[in-house]
Structures are given as C-alpha cells and as structure tokens.
Amino acid sequence: MKTAFAAVAALGLFISGAAEAKITILTCEPEWTALAKELGGDRVDAASATTGLQDPHQIQARPSLIARMRAADMVVCTGAELEVGWLPVLLRQGANPKVQPGTPGYFEAARAVGLKEAPQALDRSLGDVHASGNPHIQTDPRNILPVAVALAAQFAQVDPAGAETYKANLAAFETRWKAAIDGWQQKAAALKGVPVLVQHKSWVYLIDWLGMREVAPLEPKPGIAPSTSYLAELLDKVKAEKPRMILVAAYEDDRGSQWMSDHAKIPVATLPFTVGGAKDAETLTGLYDATVQKLLAALK
Amino acid sequence: MSSSGRSAIVALGLLTSVPAYAASDADLAEIRKQIDVLNQRRLEDAARIKDLEDRLAKAETSAKTATDAAARATTTAQAAAQAASAPPPAPPSSANAFNPAISGVLDGKLGGFSKNPNTYALAGFPLGGEGPGPRGVFLGEAELNAQANVDDLFMGSLTFSLGQDGPNTEVGLEEAFIQTLSLPGGFQATAGKFLSDIGYLNSFHDHADDFADRPLAYRAFLAGGLKDIGVRLTWLAPTTTYLRFGAEVMRGEEFPGAGAANNGFGAKSAYVRAGDDIGAEISYQAGLSWLWTDAAGRETGAGPDVFDGKTDVGIAHLVVKWAPNGNPVNRNFKFQAEVLRNHIDGAFNGLVVDRTDYGAYGQLVYQFKPQWRVGYRFDWMDAGNVPVALAGTTLDAQGHNATRSTAMLEYDHSEFSRLRLQYSYDRSRLFGADHQVLLQYTATIGAHPAHSY
Numbered sequence: 001m002k003t004a005f006a007a008v009a010a011l012g013l014f015i016s017g018a019a020e021a022k023i024t025i026l027t028c029e030p031e032w033t034a035l036a037k038e039l040g041g042d043r044v045d046a047a048s049a050t051t052g053l054q055d056p057h058q059i060q061a062r063p064s065l066i067a068r069m070r071a072a073d074m075v076v077c078t079g080a081e082l083e084v085g086w087l088p089v090l091l092r093q094g095a096n097p098k099v100q101p102g103t104p105g106y107f108e109a110a111r112a113v114g115l116k117e118a119p120q121a122l123d124r125s126l127g128d129v130h131a132s133g134n135p136h137i138q139t140d141p142r143n144i145l146p147v148a149v150a151l152a153a154q155f156a157q158v159d160p161a162g163a164e165t166y167k168a169n170l171a172a173f174e175t176r177w178k179a180a181i182d183g184w185q186q187k188a189a190a191l192k193g194v195p196v197l198v199q200h201k202s203w204v205y206l207i208d209w210l211g212m213r214e215v216a217p218l219e220p221k222p223g224i225a226p227s228t229s230y231l232a233e234l235l236d237k238v239k240a241e242k243p244r245m246i247l248v249a250a251y252e253d254d255r256g257s258q259w260m261s262d263h264a265k266i267p268v269a270t271l272p273f274t275v276g277g278a279k280d281a282e283t284l285t286g287l288y289d290a291t292v293q294k295l296l297a298a299l300k
Numbered sequence: 301m302s303s304s305g306r307s308a309i310v311a312l313g314l315l316t317s318v319p320a321y322a323a324s325d326a327d328l329a330e331i332r333k334q335i336d337v338l339n340q341r342r343l344e345d346a347a348r349i350k351d352l353e354d355r356l357a358k359a360e361t362s363a364k365t366a367t368d369a370a371a372r373a374t375t376t377a378q379a380a381a382q383a384a385s386a387p388p389p390a391p392p393s394s395a396n397a398f399n400p401a402i403s404g405v406l407d408g409k410l411g412g413f414s415k416n417p418n419t420y421a422l423a424g425f426p427l428g429g430e431g432p433g434p435r436g437v438f439l440g441e442a443e444l445n446a447q448a449n450v451d452d453l454f455m456g457s458l459t460f461s462l463g464q465d466g467p468n469t470e471v472g473l474e475e476a477f478i479q480t481l482s483l484p485g486g487f488q489a490t491a492g493k494f495l496s497d498i499g500y501l502n503s504f505h506d507h508a509d510d511f512a513d514r515p516l517a518y519r520a521f522l523a524g525g526l527k528d529i530g531v532r533l534t535w536l537a538p539t540t541t542y543l544r545f546g547a548e549v550m551r552g553e554e555f556p557g558a559g560a561a562n563n564g565f566g567a568k569s570a571y572v573r574a575g576d577d578i579g580a581e582i583s584y585q586a587g588l589s590w591l592w593t594d595a596a597g598r599e600t601g602a603g604p605d606v607f608d609g610k611t612d613v614g615i616a617h618l619v620v621k622w623a624p625n626g627n628p629v630n631r632n633f634k635f636q637a638e639v640l641r642n643h644i645d646g647a648f649n650g651l652v653v654d655r656t657d658y659g660a661y662g663q664l665v666y667q668f669k670p671q672w673r674v675g676y677r678f679d680w681m682d683a684g685n686v687p688v689a690l691a692g693t694t695l696d697a698q699g700h701n702a703t704r705s706t707a708m709l710e711y712d713h714s715e716f717s718r719l720r721l722q723y724s725y726d727r728s729r730l731f732g733a734d735h736q737v738l739l740q741y742t743a744t745i746g747a748h749p750a751h752s753y
Contacts, residue, residue, distance in 0.1 A: 051580065053625040058715075060621065060628060061753050062583045063542030063575025070486055070536050081748065085715070088750040092455070095536045097482035102452075124716060124745075224714055225670045253630040253670055 023159050026068050026099075028077035028087060029056050030275040031138040032109060032151075034284040036076055039152050039169045043162045046076075049090075052276030055251045056082055057128070057223070061089035069094025072105070074158050076151065079108025080115055080135035104157040110135055112150040113143045116204050127221025138274060140205035141181050141288050148173055180285055185210075188292045190299060197238065197246045197266075199257050202273065206247075206291070215243045218256045226256045235263055245298040249273035269298035400448030400456075403746035405507045407440030409433060412737040415729070422516060422728045424657070424683025424697025426600040426607065426648075428523030428555025432513060432726070432736055439464045440740070443474060443505065454478045459505075474505070475527065486536040496526040497534070497546050498569050498589035499638055500617035508751065510634070510665045511708055512722045512738040516679040517640045517659025521613050523555035526591065528567055542575040542585070556611040556642075558598030567593040575753070580626045585753060589615040595646065605694050609646010609653075615639070619753075630670055637662035648695055655684030655695075663706075671712050679704040681728075702728045715749075718742045 025046035027033045036046035049065050050056055056078070059065075069075070069090045077083050091100060099105040115133025122131055137143040152170040156163035192211040196203075199218050207214050215238050218226045226234070246257045246268045254268060261268045271291050272281035281290040411417070411433045420431030447457035459474035477492030495503050501518060502525050514524045530550030537543040552558070552566015560566050569592070575585035591613040598607045616639045623632035642657040663677035683697035690696060708722040724736040 051626065054627040055629040058629050060583070061751065062577060062621075063573075063585050063753060064540075064577040064583060066536070066544075066753075067540055067542040067576075070538060071540070084748045085750055089752055092479075092481075093536075093752070095483065095486050095488045095534070097484060100481055124714075128715060251625070251627050251629070 023073045023155070023162075024071055025074045025076055026072040028075070028083050029138070031144075031284065031287065032076045032078070032147075034275045034287075035144060035148060035151060036155075038173050038284065039148060039166055040155060040162075041165060041169055043159060043165060044155070052272055052274045052278070052281065053251050055249075056274075057085065059083070059086045061086045061093070065090050066093045069099065070096050072096060072099050074105045074107065074154075075099040076107045076109070078110050078135050078137065080110035080132045080137075081130045082110075082135035104154060107151060107154050109147045109151070110137055112146040113137045116208070117201070125221075127219070128223030134201060134204050136202045136273075137205055138287075139203055139291075140209040141177070141184065142209060143205060144284070145174060145177060148177075180288070184288050184292050188295065191292075191295055194245075194299065195241050195243045196269075197243045197257075197260065197264075199246065199248045199252050199254070202249050203247050203271075206271075210292075210295070215241045218246070218260060225253070228259060231256060231259050232263075235260065239264075245269045245295075247271060250277035267298045269294050271295070398448070400446040401747035402444070402446045403744060403749060404445070405441075405443040405505070406741075406743045406745070407442065407507055408437070408741050409440050409512065410437050410739040411435050412735075414735040415732065420728065420734075421694075421730070422520055422681065423700045423702050423730045424681070424695060425520040426605045426694045427519065428598075428600055429519065430524070431519075432724075432734075433738070440742075441472070441474075441506065443507065445475075449481065450478060453480060453482055455481055486538060488534045488536070490532040490534075491530075493529045494527060494532065496528065496548055496550070496569055496591070497532065498526065498548075498571055498591050498613070499615040499640070500585070500587065500619055500636065501638065502526055504752070507742050507744075510636075510663065510673075510675055510710075511677055511706060512720055512740045513724075515638070515659075515661035515677070516681050516702060516704055516728065517638065517661055520657070520659055520681060521556065521640050521642045526554055526567075528552065528554045528557075530567070540576075542573070544573045546571050546573075552593055552595075555598070555600075556613065556644075557593030557595050558607075559596030561594035561596040566596075567591065577626075581624060582620065582622050583626075583753075584618065584620045586618045587616070589617075591615075601694060603694075605649055607644070607646060607648050609644065611642065611644050611646075613643075614641040621753075628667070630667075632667045634665045635663070636665075648690060649693065651687070651689045653687065653690060653695065655686065657684050658682040673708075673710040673712070675706075675708045675710070677704075677706040677708075679706070698730060700730050704728060716744045 022045040023040065023043060025036050025040070025044050027036060027046055027048045029050055030048040030052055033046045033048040036044055040046065049068065050059055077087060110132070115135070115137070118133035119126065119129045119131065122129065148170060152166040155166045188210050193213060195213045195215045196207065197215055197218060201217050201222055204214065216234060218231065218234065220226055220230050243264070243266060245266055246260055248254045248257045248268055248270050250270055250272050254270065257268045271294055272278035272287055275281060275284060275287050278290050281287045413432065413435055417432050417434055441461040441463045443459055443461050445457065445459040447455065450456045456478045458476050461472040461474045463470045463472060473493055475494050477490050477494045479490045480488055483489065495505070497503050501509065501514070502522065506514070518524055528550035530548055532546060532548040534544055534546040548569040549565055550567040551560050551564055552562065553560050557566045569590060571587060571589035573585060573587035575583065577583045593611045595607050595609060595611060599605070600607070618637050620635045621632065637660070639660040640658065642659065645654045647653070659681045661677060661679045663675060665673055665675035667673045681702040683695070686693070686696045704724055704726045706722060706724040708720055710718060710720045712718045718741065720740045722738045722740070726734040726736050728734070
C-alpha cells in the first residue's frame, strides 16, 4: 500500500515537474490561443478547447477537456456567458484551484471590452440572450487590443519572471496590429454601408467595424433555427432594403442561409468567425485577412 | 372634473397603491444612473486608452530617431497598461447580489399502457422504486435547484423534487451537498446527500436522460438511481487521458440497502472512470464501479417482501459520442451501454438466498438535424436461480429474461425545452407484452444549465 502510494506520488511529481517549464494555457476559443502565443511567445504553451469549426455556445464537457483543465496553469475564455453551458462543468470537474474564477489563472476577454447589445430585459422568450451583452467580440480586430493589454498584464501576474517579455511582446504586437487594422480597413472600404443579413447575431462587432448595416438576423430569436415559412416572411420584409449577402459562421448549419440565398438571389459569405474557421485563417492576422477577402468576394 | 382635482386623485392613487413600486423605481433610476455613469467612465477610459495608444504608436515611430521619445513611449505604454488593467468599477451594493443560481425543471408526461401499470412487475426482481408510471396525464418530478459558492473552499447545491402522488404532493430531497473547490492535487471532496457517481447514468438527474424512463437494470438494481447521504472523495489523475478515481461512504438508507445498517455506514462504493478523444470527432468515457450495501429489514412491494443482507452491484459502462468536426450542434451521435452485475447474499422473507443477476442496456441516439433527435434502446435482464423454498416469490423469474425495446423521437425547441415521444415494447412481466407510449415535455427555467458529459 505504502509503495503504491509512493509510486502514485512519484508519478504526480514527475508529470507536474515536466510541465513546469512553460505556462500551460487552456483557452476556450482559438482566437485567444493565437493571442496568447503572440504575447507569451516561448513562455507559454497554449491550446484551445474548441476549434473554429465548433459552436462555442454548445460544447460538450468531454473527458479530454476535464483532463486538460486539470493540467492548466491558466484558463483564457471569452466570458459574457458564451461558455456558460460547459465551462462551469470543466471548472468544477477539473478540480484545479489555480484556474477558478477570481484567481489570476482565470481570464475573461469580454471584461476588457465594452459589450454591445446588452439586453434591456432578460427573458428567455427573447431567445438565448446573454445577460451581459453580445460576446462575439473577436469579429472586430480593434477589440483584440484591449484584450491583449489585459491579458499581458494577467500573464505577468501568473508568471512574474516573464513580465518584461510580455510587456515587450505586447508593445510589438500593438504596433503590428494597428498597422494591420489600417490595412484591413483600407481594403474593406467598399464594404461601408453595405446592407447584410446574418444567420445568428454573431457579427455585430464586425458590422460596426466595417460600417456595414445589419438588416436582420435569419434566426427568429437568438439560438432558435428559422423555419422555411419564417424565412419566406422575412424575405418579403427585407426585400426593400436590398441586402447584398448573408453572413454565416463556418460552424453554423447553413441550410437557412442557403434557402435565403436561393430565394433572394444573394450570396452566402461563410466567414471563419475565429482562427481555424477556414483554411486561410490559421493565424490571428489570417483570420481578418480571410474575413475581409471573403466579404469582398461576396460583394462582387 | 377640474384638472387639478383629477391630478389630485391620480396623485392620491399613486401614493396609496404603489409606494413599494415608487421606492424600487427610485432604486432602478439610481441604478440606471450609476450604470450610465459607469458606461460613460468606460467610454472615457476607452477613449483615454486609445489616445494613449495613439501617442504610444507615434512615440514608437519617433523612437527610432530620438532616445527621449523612446523614454516617453515607455512611460505611455505603462500608463496605457495601467489604465486598461484597472479593475472594472464595482456595481452598486444590493442585498440580493449573492443570491444563488436558481433553476427549475418542469416535467410532464402522458402515459398509455396496454397492460394495467398498477400491476407492473419486473420478473425476478423486487422493485425499490416505481414502475413505468400511471395511465393518462401525470407529472414527472418538478425540481428546484439552488447553487452557489459558499466561500473560497466550498460550493453548495440544494435540489428539491416535488412529486404528485394521487392528490398529495410529495417533497423529496434530491440533493443537498457541499463540494470542495480548491483542494490541491486533483482531489475533490463532497459531503451531504448526492447522486452516487457509480455507473454512467446514476449521476444524472432523470430529466437529463435521453429516454423518458430509466433502463430496466437501473430499475431492478438501483431503484432508478442511487442517491444517499454520505461523503465522496475523488482524485483526478494528472494525466492527459482523463482518469478519475472515486470512493463513497454512504448511510445506506436507500435501495438496495436499507435501515442504515452497519451503524449508519450501510453503503460503500468505489469507481474509476477514463475517457479521451479519438481524433477531433469521437470522444468516449468508460468506467468500472462497484457498490456494496447492507440492508436491514428492507421492505419492497405491496406484500411486502423483506430482505436482510448484503447486495453488491458491479457496473461497467461505455459512452461514445461522435459529431462532425466535433461540433454537436447540427448533427451528433451517442452510443451508451452499461452492464450491471447484482449479487445478493442474505435472507429474503426469512429464507436464505445467495445468487447473482445480470442486467444490461445499450442505446443509440442520433441528432439528425438541429432540434431533432431519434433514439433506440434495448434492455435485457437475467435473474439468477432461486432455491426451491423461494419458488413462486418475487425473486423467481421462472427462467424468463425480461426485455424491452424502446424507440424515441425528440424535438428540442431551444436549449431549455423539449418534447419527446417514446414507444416501448416491454416484456418485463412473466407473461405477455406491454405496449407503452409516453409523451413527455421537459422545460428548464432560471439559470442556464451546464451539462456533464
């Protein structure tokens, strides 16, 4: 018995010792993995719980994720109730005191950004609304900056020895990122004022950034799939506004959008939504390159 | 009526009828004002950060040529970082800010049975719980859960169930436990009344199931599911593959135990669960559990049958899920199976019995498009032989293997509501088949539920 216990303890030491070299970061979405790598460089080992082809609202609290939660030094998520259906289970079952809410090991990106569309009334008859506002902040690259500042500061709390590195990485990232934003904005100038339909209300920040105009979402209520009859009604209503395209995230079921596309004779723009949501969106920069490029392609 | 008279009456009306609302309106106005102030401050902060960042950018460009500009840039960068990392302003204080997350589950059913459900029997097994339910419309258990962090060490959860038994309402204590949040080394302790972690289905509340009723093996060996008062300790191994060990010591009031035997330590369990992903699309969980109980004067059935002695239940389970790209929202597939081995050793109605039974079920559930799921489940039971003295009693299955085939169709309008139609071809009884139809709604209100795997 004693030797068995010692063996288990030794195993534990061995495994935790091996992981000590880098800060292990579990992110909820791939965009934060990419950002963590930009800011942390070699000091962090970041991986996402989800991919760009998965709906971050509805992830199963899989055993593998519980094991990864157990091993994490830090958890980086969007927050604003985006992960409310699964993250609490992981946090509870992961039995990891380092990453519980309120500790430096727990980070919510949405707290660094002013959220749009905070509902006036909280009532589920309005659909699956998020009490603190629309959580899909990563569709606007300008939101990445305040998140980066806050994340670098929290990295320094978790890993004080790397504080200087994080500061330097942040400064370099900010410079690069601002230049990149200017580039995207110039490229996307033609999108200004373009009326669009959206499948789910995922794009409010993107639309605001590029000055497009959201005519209507296809979902009758957030999180509730549209029926064909609803789409037909909607088509009648929005005809006059001449929407130019329908925005859909890569992970979404696009049957509703395809129907609308066929009947309204406008293209569907399937956007990556996050890093890894398209073949050409494998990096943080690539995400917005691809987004702008796909929007422009749909406009033609 | 003069306008001043009318306004006086209106004013009087306001004074007499809505003083409470007037107060809360004032509060609301105050809160709104504060929110406006906070929003304003946030905008100002954002503007300030932007301004600082712009200055930083400019400073950095000029830093290439001038060293003093570089120095300035560093100062600005620090200021920007400080401004951004400042904690968000605290919300206005209120007495209910610490209210727990409260959620309720409402469940109603409509049952149709070709055989009278009041005479339901599962051949060879004394039942500690209920059968398939009554004919006509009836309520499933309504549940009310409140949970919150107690402090930095514990979270607490309280779940009531309200059931309707004829004209009477029955209040049940489903769960009432505290659980540690911050034990080191992957340990977690739970104390109170809880659903045992044995098997797969046992740790779920009924309303989370994929079918409207529990598998026959759970009905026979665990009275639908074991929950008891006790202590649980689990350890999550620091491995990349999910590996959790757990042990429970319980009071032993609940079927298959009874009477809090063994000085109030009538039930014990131990289990191990493992799981992982296979590629991006497949994930699984497998487990082995064992439950040991002592029963002192356990009464079941109308007779009643009395059992004194030991029961141990071994459970092996496997759950495999598949979703295209690992994204279960549009389509997904779930396979679930459990094999239970039940060994009893004691006195049944005063007569010695020592035998081993088996029960198993396997089920497939397929979500073929958003909101729609279909499923099939097969149940199989095998009761051990009885000594001659117990021939003809509840324990005697007379060589009959109870089986049941179930098909279900489910419509989930949102994450919070569900309609389910289920048909079972049930051969639980010694003689004859029962056609069972259940129509069920389940609705969740309040706090957003988080689902275990």
